[in-house]
Amino acid sequence: MTRMLVRPPKSILRGVGRAIADYDMIRDGDRLLLGVSGGKDSLSLLHILAHLKRHAPIHFDLAALTVDPLIPGFDPSILKPYLAELDIPYFYRTQPIMEEAQQNIKGSSFCAYCSRIKRGIMYTTARREGYNVLVLAQHLDDLAESFLMSAFHGGRLNTMKAHYTNDAGDVRVIRPLVYVRERQTAAFAQEAELPVVPDSCPACFSKPTQRMHMKELLAAQERDYKNVFQNLLHTMRPLMRSDTAYAISAAKPFGAANTQQKEVAEVVDDE
Secondary structure (H helix, E strand, O other): OOOOOOOOOHHHHHHHHHHHHHOOOOOOOOEEEEEOOOOHHHHHHHHHHHHHHHHOOOOOEEEEEEEEOOOOOOOHHHHHHHHHHHOOOEEEEEOOHHHHHHHHOOOOOHHHHHHHHHHHHHHHHHHHHOOOEEEOOOOHHHHHHHHHHHHHHHOOOOOOOOEEEOOOOOOEEEOOOOOOOHHHHHHHHHHOOOOOOOOOOHHHHOOOOHHHHHHHHHHHHHHHOOOHHHHHHHHHHHHHEOHHHHHHHOOOOOOOOOHHHHHHHHOOOOO
């Protein structure tokens, strides 16, 4: 039995389409591997990309990958039957990351260690299975929080890149949700009854983090200044481009895109 994919709201599709166009994220013939943690954001993005795959004027393949860190209380294996019903190629990798962290961490946080190990598994799987694009589900709230953390605690102006190539030069990394708010993916996941795995990383939720403090600060600011996230997006745009992407786009206005990319962005407006 094949489960029906859920059509995402046009407001989310429009934001994703614009991001794909602005940062030249998806190209004809690309093979995309989406990291699915079991959280609301990655599950929402799964349905968004599946929708675009059916309607976009360019052809691309889509598969999903879950890395199970074997943390007590966190069981993403419930996603296996769900992905099987969606008829989307799915890879499930396990590694005792918490157990390894207790032996290997020296001065870094568990979250940083876990993220690094997971990324390595994602790259390895992409290479082995022939996928040239790794898709991550961080949204605008994540980028804003990272920007403030970098400024407040690192003394640097920095945030996550929207599109870049890894150090080895063989896998591109894209974040199609960079214009989408967390509340949008939360609402979509709830309305579509997506099988969200509670607390995507219990180890990270066990105590207050810098990121949580930034989230609370931004929420307080947004109550008084409704445009704070759009203003931060405008501020972060130069930081969201990789050096290559910046060089390519330096000669044209921001948001200018090739014909295919514009058609990907516009497909949601024509439905």
